Amino acid sequence: xxxxxxxxxxxxxxxxxxxxxxxxxxxxxxxxxxxxxxxxxxxxxxxxxxxxxxxxxxxxxxxxxxxxxxxxxxxxxxxxxxxxxxxxxxxxxxxxxxxxxxxxxxxxxxxxxxxxxxxxxxxxxxxxxxxxxxxxxxxxxxxxxxxxxxxxxxxxxxxxxxxxxxxxxxxxxxxxxxxxxxxxxxxxxxxxxxxxxxxxxxxxxxxxxxxxxxxxxxxxxxxxxxxxxxxxxxxxxxxxxxxxxxxxx
Amino acid sequence: xxxxxxxxxxxxxxxxxxxxxxxxxxxxxxxxxxxxxxxxxxxxxxxxxxxxxxxxxxxxxxxxxxxxxxxxxxxxxxxxxxxxxxxxxxxxxxxxxxxxxxxxxxxxxxxxxxxxxxxxxxxxxxxxxxxxxxxxxxxxxxxxxxxxxxxxxxxxxxxxxxxxxxxxxxxxxxxxxxxxxxxxxxxxxxxxxxxxxxxxxxxxxxxxxxxxxxxxxxxxxxxxxxxxxxxxxxxxxxxxxxxxxxxxxxxxxxxxxxxxxxxxxxxxxxxxxxxxxxxxxxxxxxxxxxxxxxxxxxxxxxxxxxxxx
Numbered sequence: 001x002x003x004x005x006x007x008x009x010x011x012x013x014x015x016x017x018x019x020x021x022x023x024x025x026x027x028x029x030x031x032x033x034x035x036x037x038x039x040x041x042x043x044x045x046x047x048x049x050x051x052x053x054x055x056x057x058x059x060x061x062x063x064x065x066x067x068x069x070x071x072x073x074x075x076x077x078x079x080x081x082x083x084x085x086x087x088x089x090x091x092x093x094x095x096x097x098x099x100x101x102x103x104x105x106x107x108x109x110x111x112x113x114x115x116x117x118x119x120x121x122x123x124x125x126x127x128x129x130x131x132x133x134x135x136x137x138x139x140x141x142x143x144x145x146x147x148x149x150x151x152x153x154x155x156x157x158x159x160x161x162x163x164x165x166x167x168x169x170x171x172x173x174x175x176x177x178x179x180x181x182x183x184x185x186x187x188x189x190x191x192x193x194x195x196x197x198x199x200x201x202x203x204x205x206x207x208x209x210x211x212x213x214x215x216x217x218x219x220x221x222x223x224x225x226x227x228x229x230x231x232x233x234x235x236x237x238x239x240x241x242x243x244x245x246x247x248x249x
Numbered sequence: 250x251x252x253x254x255x256x257x258x259x260x261x262x263x264x265x266x267x268x269x270x271x272x273x274x275x276x277x278x279x280x281x282x283x284x285x286x287x288x289x290x291x292x293x294x295x296x297x298x299x300x301x302x303x304x305x306x307x308x309x310x311x312x313x314x315x316x317x318x319x320x321x322x323x324x325x326x327x328x329x330x331x332x333x334x335x336x337x338x339x340x341x342x343x344x345x346x347x348x349x350x351x352x353x354x355x356x357x358x359x360x361x362x363x364x365x366x367x368x369x370x371x372x373x374x375x376x377x378x379x380x381x382x383x384x385x386x387x388x389x390x391x392x393x394x395x396x397x398x399x400x401x402x403x404x405x406x407x408x409x410x411x412x413x414x415x416x417x418x419x420x421x422x423x424x425x426x427x428x429x430x431x432x433x434x435x436x437x438x439x440x441x442x443x444x445x446x447x448x449x450x451x452x453x454x455x456x457x458x459x460x461x462x463x464x465x466x467x468x469x470x471x472x473x474x475x476x477x478x479x480x481x482x483x484x485x486x487x488x489x490x491x492x493x494x495x496x497x498x499x500x501x502x503x504x505x506x507x508x509x510x511x512x513x514x515x516x517x518x519x520x521x522x523x524x525x526x527x528x529x530x531x532x533x534x535x536x537x538x539x540x541x542x543x544x545x546x547x548x549x550x551x552x553x554x555x556x557x558x
Contacts, residue, residue: 133353214358229540
């Protein structure tokens with residue numbers, strides 16, 4: 001079966017985020033960019049399913065600027081077979097992303113669509129669910145285990161109180177949580193091979209999707225700073241302060 | 250203006266995050282109705298009817314809603330939501346799972362993890378793992394929000410008697426089914442609802458040493474948490490993880506033991522009222538957010554603390 005994996009170019013997770021002084025957003029100038037960590041887990045899972053003989057072809061897709069080709073090349077180096085870039089410099093909000101991905105789903109007809117549960121920039125946690133709705137697919141969000149059978153997939157999900165397992169009719173959308181797997185590193189030979197793999201470029205207008213933002217960002221601020229308190233010298237002093245000063249015990 | 254609030258529950262009891270979500274709905278203003286969707290959930294509907302400040306409770310009691318499968322729930326909420334201006338759900342794994350699906354059916358862009366209502370169409374939410382706070386304005390006709398419980402004080406759970414209305418709408422997409430669940434069993438309060446939380450980090454060295462924290466937790470009636478480092482090291486199960494990718498907590502007292510204070514952990518607990526850090530490394534970043542810091546070996550400090558309580 002065919003798997004479609006959607007990935008996103010985001011600020012590298014090791015970079016300390018700085019808010020622009022004019023409060024218009026986060027400073028992305030000359031900042032290291034990378035594939036969203038949850039998307040990397042999605043690619044890894046698809047590759048493992050291919051290694052098991054469950055998945056026959058992996059198509060990676062992203063929506064973003066020309067530079068997002070780098071993240072597609074990473075996906076190809078990790079084991080995807082071909083890639084699609086839907087190129088745009090505009091801000092694309094999750095609903096519009098889901099609509100564009102629905103267009104790719106219609107073209108590619110995958111049985112499995114894998115995405116990260118959220119991107120570490122917008123932290124929306126919406127796209128997979130919305131794509132599932134638009135496609136009429138079942139959904140297994142926050143996956144920590146994926147077992148694929150012929151016409152269904154069992155997904156174990158990380159929920160608030162523990163774990164939940166659901167059985168989903170294929171085709172299905174799966175969004176990955178941190179513990180699903182540990183992505184492999186790309187090897188140099190695979191990076192070289194990835195350069196020769198096919199990468200198609202499309203535009204949002206190819207899909208006739210309106211990208212007009214539905215949510216306007218008015219300002220972006222640093223979070224309120226919490227003032228450091230005091231150091232106490234002993235357990236006795238700590239208990240005394242908690243009882244008499246903070247009055248929390 | 251009319252707002253529909255989804256009640257978080259397990260078919261037996263109403264979950265606390267619902268009350269914070271109603272508080273967010275009150276900040277928006279207008280009439281508030283609650284939706285209890287589940288199966289054999291009459292007790293939840295009765296509890297919901299007592300919540301202060303609401304107009305009525307809608308109850309959709311049918312087998313396809315038993316486990317809140319998004320594929321079934323989304324059609325129900327989209328149908329009922331048609332007549333509301335706002336649909337608010339707690340930003341729990343349940344809410345995050347189904348609300349975007351509702352939004353796509355209604356062609357709306359939802360707003361996740363709202364921590365403050367600025368005006369009926371403008372909200373604050375954390376982005377970049379809480380390293381920035383965005384103020385966003387919805388341009389959609391309807392506002393669909395997931396509400397982060399720590400941003401709003403819960404309203405009173407008991408003090409009213411609203412009307413309960415049965416909704417006979419059953420949607421079964423028949424493309425997903427519940428297979429089972431493994432929920433952590435504990436006599437302790439729920440992590441996200443506890444008044445006191447005590448968490449251990451990599452400094453605990455192994456899972457057995459968490460027994461030291463348990464003794465303190467017993468005396469304080471506290472919930473137990475952990476840092477991602479402790480979870481990744483296999484000391485404790487992942488449902489104990491406090492942080493950006495785990496649970497977001499804001500108790501009255503948070504005690505961080507052997508936790509260095511990585512940004513991912515701080516994002517999950519920095520809204521706590523009083524933070525105590527116990528760590529032998531006086532340079533640990535956790536001390537920069539702690540109200541009371543104790544530089545000490547936790548293996549001496551924790552038994553001493555327990556003896557003092």
